[in-house]
Amino acid sequence: MPLTLCLVLVLIGALCSFIYIFRTIVFCPNHNKNGRKLPPGPRSLPLIGNLHMLGKFPHQNLHHLAKRYGPIMSLRLGSIPTIVVSSPQAAQLFLKTHDLVFAGRPKIQASEFMSYGSKGMAFTPYGSYWRMVRKWCTFHLLSTSKVEYFAPTRKACLGYLVESVKEAAAAGETVDLSGKISEFIEDITCLIVFGRVKDGGLNFGYIVDKVMHLLGLFNISDFMPYLAPLDIQGIARKLRRWSKLMDMVLEKIIDEHVQAIDPEGQKPHRDFVDVMVSMLNQPMNLQDEDQPYIVERENIKAIILDIMSASSETTTVSIVWAFSEILRHPRVMVRLQQELETVVGRNRFVEESDLPKLKYLNMVLKEILRLHPVAPFLVPHESMEDVVVNGYFIPKKSRILVNTWSMGRDPNIWSENAEEFLPERFMDCKIDLRGHHFELIPFGSGRRGCPGMQLALVTMRLVLSQLIHCFDWELLPYGMLPHELDMTEIFGLSLPRANHLLAKPTYRLLE
DSSP states (O other), X not given: OOHHHHHHHHHHHHHHHHHHHHHHHHHOTTBOTTOOBOOOOOOOBTTXXXXXXXXXXXXXXXXXXXXXXXXXXXXXXXXXXEEEEOSHHHHHIIIIITTTTTOBOOOOHHHHHHXXXXXXXXXXXXXXXXXXXXXXXXXXXXXXXXXXXXXXXXHHHHHHHHHHXXXXXXXXXXXXXHHHHHHHHHHHHHHHHHSSSSBTTBOHHHHHHHHHHHHHSOOHHHHSGGGGGGOTTSHHHHHHHHHHHHHHHHHHHHHHHHHTOOTTOOSOOOSHHHHHHHTTTOEEOOTTOSSOEEOOHHHHHHHHHHHHXXXXXXXXXXXXXXXXXXXXXXXXXXXXXXXXXXXXXXXXXXXXXXXXXXHHHHHHHHHHHHHSOSSTTOSOEEOSSOEEETTEEEOTTOEEEEOHHHHTTOHHHHOTTTTSOOGGGGTTOOOOSSSSSTTOOTTOOGGGSOTTHHHHHHHHHHHHHHHHHHEEEEESSTTOOGGGSOOOBOOSSSOOBSSOOEEEEEEOSOO
């Protein structure tokens, strides 16, 4: 497209947006064009709306805005009407009472690149295709029986991790906990999903980290589509680069599995990609479609990438934050080790059968996910039709951000010490993590809740308990006081630490 024409189209789009938004702001900031009452919210600026209010840490800034405007707050991000939900009662209205209306997903630039036009699961529009993909993933990878089936794989990988840290302890070396845990989660996820560890030296986990970061960014092109050709933030350029690298890896994986197909179908499937490849070029009969949908390579690559991203990066982030908080609170470390000694003893490793007995460990994990939720806004929802919620009109195509980070720090829910790391708050507390108690929904709730929750929880508890059971840990640099540990985070679809967590281990089990 000629540059002159491109600029003219941008100017026309900008003028139209200016007229529409200006009329909305000046004449009726809390009502839509039909006079229906929108949720309260701050006034927005022409063109950009409230984008300028997001800042470097949108979850924190929207948390403070919600204190003023309430738990159902209306914003306009560029040209996109946006609703920010910041209380359990409001979250229940959007994710349970009106679950079907808000089961949609917004179309974002990152998912077009990284999910092959939203052909995976996380960002796929609600409908029969999404239901079929979710069913596949749950049945072949994420069900309770499958989680149990992969227990030996987790045990073997965790054994290698413990041995690696033990060698570092014997040599008096520092351990990069962030790096070690990331490598472990990457290895186990690769084994479960496509049957082997990593790919020929290419840092698969690093690529996934970049993908997750880009997916979570507030991309101006998503909120002001007429500016997309300009790529003001350079996000499209980065998306092209990382999607190309990821595509090379995924193509190689699929090729290997295609070549290993048993033409007579006598060999059982070894891993999840085997299952997906067996469906390649086969029709998928969808209820809402007249013609059968043919499963192509792009579908398989999108599904694999969704599984890898969701299971590896978010699990790593949660475990690293858990270690960070435990190292900052030595009394929690002592109590965890005392529980482990009582349940497990000091002459063997933790087994998965021990996990249900580790009550304090479960309290620690809940507290971690309260203060450091897997995804601060979950994965954004989108309204599929006009609807009235709690007396407020929510127009079709509104973006819904459920601020779980904000709910985790609400003193009305967690008392005045809501900012403190205090696992004991879950003593004799019936709140669980399965999406039924809206005070704590790190994995979401309803139709679009995370189907991999069970796998994630088992992995988190196993890694955390094993490394705390086998080793004592000392913060670095030497002499650092626990409260001095840097807890800065980086905003994205998840919230990883800004800096890697370093500590010195000492092996503590009896030989």
